[in-house]
Amino acid sequence: MxxxxxxxxxxxxxxxxxxxxxxxxxxxxxxxxxxxxxxxxxxxxxxxxxxxxxxxxxxxxxxxxxxxxxxxxxxxxxxxxxxxxxxxxxxxxxxxxxxxxxxxxxxxxxxxxxxxxxxxxxxNKGSTSLQLHNVNLSQVVDSMYDVHTGIRLCSHVEQGSSYTNCFSGSAVVDWLVFNKLSLTRVEAVTLASALLDDGSLRPIGIRSADAQRNAALGEQFLDDSTALYCFSQSFQKRGSVKAEKSLSAVELSGKVVKRGYLLKQVSTPLSRVGLTEM
The missing domain is CATH 2.30.29.30 (Pleckstrin-homology domain (PH domain)/Phosphotyrosine-binding domain (PTB))
Structure with missing residues (x-):
C-alpha cells in the first residue's frame, strides 16, 4: 500500500x-x-x-x-x-x-x-511581449557573432547533405534566452524571425528553407533542432566564430536517426548511444 x-x-x-x-x-x-x-x-x-x-x-x-x-x-x-x-x-x-x-x-x-x-x-508557451521596434538587430547579430560569447558554429547533416559553420533553430533560441535578449522561447522565435527577415541570418537545408518560403511572417523561423541556419554572406567573410574543430565520431559515421540512453554489458554500465544510418 x-x-x-x-x-x-x-x-x-x-x-x-x-x-x-x-x-x-x-x-x-x-x-x-x-x-x-x-x-x-x-x-x-x-x-x-x-x-x-x-x-x-x-x-x-x-x-x-x-x-x-x-x-x-x-x-x-x-x-x-x-x-x-x-x-x-x-x-x-x-x-x-x-x-x-x-x-x-x-x-x-x-x-x-x-x-x-x-x-x-x-x-515558453505564453504570448510574446517583445517590442521589436526597441531592438537593435545589428547589435543582436553582432553579439551572436562574438568570438568569445557568441553562438557556436557546428557541422550538421540533413537528408544526406553536410553543412558546416551553421547552427540549428533551437540553438539560436537557446542562445537568445540564455543571454537574456528574450524572456521566453516565443519571444526568441519572434526576434530570430526578424533577423531572418532582415537578412542577418539565412536558412540552409530543406526544412528551414521551406518554412521561410511557405510560413506566415513571424512563423518563418523554426525552434527546431533539425532546422538549420547560418549567418549572411557578409558575416561569413569575417571568418568563423566558435567554429567546431572537427566532426564528432557520430557525425562522421552517418546521419543520426535516434539518440538516447541504453544499458550495455561492458565496463561502463550505462552510456549515451547514437544510432546512425549510412
Missing amino acids: GSESENKSVLKEGFLVKRGHVVHNWKVRWFVLKPDRLLYYKYESGKRDSSHRGTIPLNNCNIICPYLEYENRPLVLRLQTSTSEEHFLEACKREERDEWAEAIGAAVQKLNPHKTQTPSSSQ
Whole structure:
C-alpha cells in the first residue's frame, strides 16, 4: 500500500547526466521527481539502487534553462537550491531537457505559488511581449557573432547533405534566452524571425528553407533542432566564430536517426548511444 502511494507521488523519472560536486565529472543517474524534491540513483546491472545517492530540495529552487556555460554541453539545465547549492543536469536531446525543466518548474511553482520564477523553458508557451521596434538587430547579430560569447558554429547533416559553420533553430533560441535578449522561447522565435527577415541570418537545408518560403511572417523561423541556419554572406567573410574543430565520431559515421540512453554489458554500465544510418 505504501509502495503504491509512493509511486503515485512520482511526477517524472528518467536518465540524466549529472555533474559531480567534488570531482566535476559527469555521470549518468536515474532521476525521480517528487512534488517537493528531486532524487537521483545509481543504475547498474539493469536495475536501480535501492537507496538514492542524493536529494535536491525544490522549495525556492531556481531553474536556469537553457544553461550554456558548458560549450560542449548545450543541453544542460541548472538548479540552484534555497541554500545556493548548484546542480547541473544534462539531457540527451533538447525536447527532453525542456520537459524536465517544465516538470521541475511546475513542482517549484506549486511549492511557492506566490513567487515569480526565473524565466526558463517552462514559461515558453505564453504570448510574446517583445517590442521589436526597441531592438537593435545589428547589435543582436553582432553579439551572436562574438568570438568569445557568441553562438557556436557546428557541422550538421540533413537528408544526406553536410553543412558546416551553421547552427540549428533551437540553438539560436537557446542562445537568445540564455543571454537574456528574450524572456521566453516565443519571444526568441519572434526576434530570430526578424533577423531572418532582415537578412542577418539565412536558412540552409530543406526544412528551414521551406518554412521561410511557405510560413506566415513571424512563423518563418523554426525552434527546431533539425532546422538549420547560418549567418549572411557578409558575416561569413569575417571568418568563423566558435567554429567546431572537427566532426564528432557520430557525425562522421552517418546521419543520426535516434539518440538516447541504453544499458550495455561492458565496463561502463550505462552510456549515451547514437544510432546512425549510412
